[in-house]
Amino acid sequence: MNREQMSRLAHADHPIAAPLDDDAVQRLLDRAVPRADARVLDLGCGGGEWLLRALGAHPRLRAEGVDLSARALAHARERANTLGVEERLLLHQTDAAEFSAPHLFDLVICVGATHAFGGLLATLDAARKHLAPGGRVLVGDGFWEREPGPEAVEMLGDLADLPTTVEQVVNDGWTPVHGHISTRHELDAYEWAWTGSLSAWALDHPGDPGSAEALEAAAAHRDGWLRGYRDAFGFVTLVLRQTPTNG
Structure with a gap:
């Protein structure tokens, strides 16, 4: 079974595909979408869930998604048709x-997919290239809520703490205008859903080779979460605007 199918x-x-509940997603979109x-x-849209929710809430909004997965994009098209x-x-x-696109965008989203660019600041560099004047970025990434053990760092990488993460974003030329720190409930619910959905599929398909x-x-994954990073990992989602430069 390949990684894409497993995901x-x-x-x-x-x-x-991030530790956010439906209410948090809606609040973030309400703050991030600048106009109807x-x-x-x-x-890195995956199945296009952020875009589908934005399109459903705003009948005049237009959306584009980018992803390598043909299967995920096919799912997004099917859901859009529905x-x-x-x-x-x-x-x-x-x-x-x-x-690249022939036009700029009022909102650029990348939540839980910053690895596609090599990290948070590289993601913001990419978003900046697509952003129209006065536009916003909705970005979500992990941080260390507490000092991590070596196993956690090996699994999730060299993250910063929350103050340092926000400071890095600000120093990169962005101003946070809204944000959401995932709660313990959201973090746990996401991990239980990830491991539970995959386990349930396997139990329901005992004859499948995968x-x-x-x-x-x-x-x-469950063991790595519970023993490795559960007590140290946090997730923040920010709505950003570019900070004006003097001169």
């Missing part, structure tokens, strides 16, 4: 780091 199964019950007829881009927003959604199967592998992956 799709793991997110079956949590289509937002905005043009929105999601870099919701009746397909005419306002354009999807691109390409590397988000290499994507069943045993899926169970092993879910168990390993």
